[in-house]
Amino acid sequence: MECQNYGLSRSIERENLNLNPLQRGGILPAAAREALYDFGDGYSVCDYCAGRLDEIAKPSINGFLEDLAKFINVDAVRTVHGAREGKFAVVHALCKPGDTMVVDGNAHYTTHLAAERNGVNMVEVPNTGAPEYEITPEKYKETLENAIDEKGEIKLALLTHVDGDYGNLTDAAKIGKICQDAGVPVVLNCAYSMGRLPIDAKAMNMDFVVGSGHKSMAASGPIGVLGMTAEWEELLLQRSSRHAKKEIEMLGCTSRGAPIATLMASLPYVMERVSKWDEEVQQARNFVEKMEEIDGVVQVGVKPTQHDLVRFETPAFHEIAQKHPRRGFFLYEELKKRKIVGIKRGQTEWFKCSVYGMTPDQKDYVAGAFHEIAETALD
Numbered sequence: 546m547e548c549q550n551y552g553l554s555r556s557i558e559r560e561n562l563n564l565n566p567l568q569r570g571g572i573l574p575a576a577a578r579e580a581l582y583d584f585g586d587g588y589s590v591c592d593y594c595a596g597r598l599d600e601i602a603k604p605s606i607n608g609f610l611e612d613l614a615k616f617i618n619v620d621a622v623r624t625v626h627g628a629r630e631g632k633f634a635v636v637h638a639l640c641k642p643g644d645t646m647v648v649d650g651n652a653h654y655t656t657h658l659a660a661e662r663n664g665v666n667m668v669e670v671p672n673t674g675a676p677e678y679e680i681t682p683e684k685y686k687e688t689l690e691n692a693i694d695e696k697g698e699i700k701l702a703l704l705t706h707v708d709g710d711y712g713n714l715t716d717a718a719k720i721g722k723i724c725q726d727a728g729v730p731v732v733l734n735c736a737y738s739m740g741r742l743p744i745d746a747k748a749m750n751m752d753f754v755v756g757s758g759h760k761s762m763a764a765s766g767p768i769g770v771l772g773m774t775a776e777w778e779e780l781l782l783q784r785s786s787r788h789a790k791k792e793i794e795m796l797g798c799t800s801r802g803a804p805i806a807t808l809m810a811s812l813p814y815v816m817e818r819v820s821k822w823d824e825e826v827q828q829a830r831n832f833v834e835k836m837e838e839i840d841g842v843v844q845v846g847v848k849p850t851q852h853d854l855v856r857f858e859t860p861a862f863h864e865i866a867q868k869h870p871r872r873g874f875f876l877y878e879e880l881k882k883r884k885i886v887g888i889k890r891g892q893t894e895w896f897k898c899s900v901y902g903m904t905p906d907q908k909d910y911v912a913g914a915f916h917e918i919a920e921t922a923l924d
């Protein structure tokens with residue numbers, strides 16, 4: 546048979562400014578693009594493997610994992626295939642079907658699926674509702690204590706460090722302490738934070754942290770990071786009885802080839818950019834301020850924003866859509882004309898966006914484009 550044409554060409558990122566928050570932190574620096582080329586073949590990191598992926602010395606996966614553990618301040622770290630696989634491994638190792646875990650009400654769908662796939666029930670900590678949708682330590686404590694009273698035992702707690710709906714940054718250190726005081730192991734989901742802002746798992750009182758290479762660590766992925774304190778190494782990294790070198794929960798070897806090579810190549814770049822997080826937040830705030838100068842554009846979530854992912858309610862654009870010949874598509878199309886992409890087609894009531902990693906001029910250009918569209922779309 547002959548294969549169809551799969552349309553495997555992509556210039557979106559080269560030719561446009563992309564506002565999709567999902568994609569801003571996964572753009573590769575030059576060193577990672579080179580690594581992608583060199584390590585594109587299947588098991589390319591396995592040339593000098595003696596049975597343990599995490600101990601390979603050429604390329605220095607062992608050295609890289611040492612650096613990574615220091616970077617996020619954990620005792621042991623493994624790469625996995627994504628933040629979701631990291632969460633799944635923790636839930637799987639700590640819980641049995643029918644057990645209960647506590648999760649925050651802004652948790653990502655992959656948290657819910659990790660619990661479901663393990664047959665684990667969830668008790669949710671509600672957020673504060675509109676307009677902040679905040680997860681507070683007080684509510685977390687109350688929910689956790691009630692859950693312990695009701696169920697007798699809570700096996701695990703999960704906190705989303707920065708959620709993907711509002712870009713709210715939770716008080717991880719405080720909530721971590723609450724969980725530790727209650728004797729409940731806790732995992733911090735850093736998919737939107739590790740690689741963007743500094744993570745210190747121990748200072749945050751966390752037993753586990755997970756990160757996402759393709760979301761926030763400038764890696765091609767799919768790859769995730771699972772860090773833990775020494776206390777959990779034996780359980781999480783238990784070895785097979787048949788294959789003495791292989792860790793069961795990791796199914797032996799995890800990320801190999803281009804995903805891990807790009808993550809390794811990007812680590813110095815990621816360490817450097819994390820140190821400039823405060824600046825990035827300041828620029829996100831400036832961007833929000835410029836956007837809110839448009840009558841009928843309001844940021845929701847905690848204000849001022851503490852993250853580059855921002856969510857706007859945009860009645861201004863929704864109103865235009867009612868009268869515009871292109872209806873709801875006008876916004877996407879007007880942005881596209883200005884070489885801006887990443888807002889979903891047809892969506893005008895609200896949207897999420899991020900200008901993370903763009904130059905100040907590019908950020909101004911994006912805000913300016915929204916102004917122009919708000920003023921002229923119906924002309």
Ligand SMILES: *Cc1c(COP(=O)(O)O)cnc(C)c1O
Pocket residue numbers: 626627628629630652653655705707708709734736737756757758759760768769
């Ligand atoms: C994107 C995202 C994930 C999923 O990350 P993967 O690495 O693709 O599994 C999990 N949690 C949050 C909060 C996210 O934003």
